Amino acid sequence: MSRRLYILGCVTILLVLSMTACSSGNNNKNNNNNSTNNTSTPSSSPTSTPTSSPAISPPHNGELSLVQETEHGLFYSPDATEKVSDMIQTLANSFEANYPRIVGLFKYEPSGKTVVHVYSNKNQFQKMIGRSTEGTYVAEENIIKVYTPSSFSNQKNEDEYTFQVIHEFIHAVIQQINPAIGQVKFLDEGIAYYVSNQLEAELQTRTNFADIPTFEQLSSPEYFDKSGHEAYFFSGTIVRYISNKYGVDALNELIKNPEQIEQILNISLNQLYEQWSEDLRK
Ligand SMILES: [Zn+2]
Known part of the structure; x- marks a missing residue:
């Protein structure tokens, strides 16, 4: 009898744990929203600030998985294959290499890590954005969204797409300033x-x-x-x-x-x- 109770107790604990995990996922989502709001109104009450720099970055952002986390960026993608991860690594390196120059130039540093969504399927990207573009900064969400092919055909092609992430990051910084x-x-x-x-x-x-x-x-x-x-x-x-x-x-x-x-x-x-x-x- 006591053994049955013990097992029941274990199941209950597991259930509670899994529910907590789900709700913390939701909290992360809310945290993102909060940090977006904080960005647009930096003078908001200090009680909401702890959410702007979560200790653990959310492994998911909607349908997307966290593929690469750098000192200043969180790179998500719907496709986490090795090929796409390598491509995102290239974008992330370029982002970090340009980050100090850009925040120094504008004398402004974003409050949290910059969220970048990287799609390697152009149709999927353009359907989601609703127009024929390869990159955009969505100010309301404070998210950079780009299409980048999963492999670059040559150096010029690689430069074109790494430039694009930098270009969108500059929009993010100056639109956060004003x-x-x-x-x-x-x-x-x-x-x-x-x-x-x-x-x-x-x-x-x-x-x-x-x-x-x-x-x-x-x-x-x-x-x-x-x-x-x-x-x-x-x-x-x-x-x-x-x-x-x-x-x-x-x-x-x-x-x-x-x-x-x-x-x-x-x-x-x-x-x-x-x-x-x-x-x-x-
Ligand atoms: Zn632009």
Whole structure:
């Protein structure tokens, strides 16, 4: 009889343990939400802060498994094969190599580890995102989501996809500094394209600088949708021009107050446009 009770007790303990495990999974999910909220409102009450840096990283994020954890990043994927793990290792190395430079430049460090979802199936990725892109930063969730092929065809191909994670991380940092920067396309995309060094890589081979867009075009999301790559390139050159001529402090001011661009640079938008396009034609 007492033996039956003992077994019953063991089963009960196991049940309680497994229930606790389930609910801690849910808590982790909630913790993620909380930390997202903390990021957008850093001055929120200190009682909610312990959740922002969990001692143990959640092994799952929805349908995705944790494939790689680095000092500053958590990389999840729906596909945890060895091939995909190797590819994610490459992305993670590049992320860590660029991390200090980027947080130093913007003088801002994200409160927790950056969550990156890596998909190696393009159809699956684009279905999930709902548009034909290969990378995005989802500000509401504070998650970077990218498509990356499970193996790179050559060095150029590898650079393209490691650049992409860095590009999205820059969006994550500047949109955490000021969520409104996401609405100012030429600054948001230009900063990501310039600071990721994608612009520098393109400038090494590009010789054609014709078809410079107007300021109205650069300010409209439709131009970015329609002209695709060109919009990123030209936005990158404006940010590069601002950074070289007015300095990184001015660029950081612009991120915080993009509507005050004329006051911060002490120049009219028309003059800025003239100077930049002249510089580009040199
Ligand atoms: Zn972008």
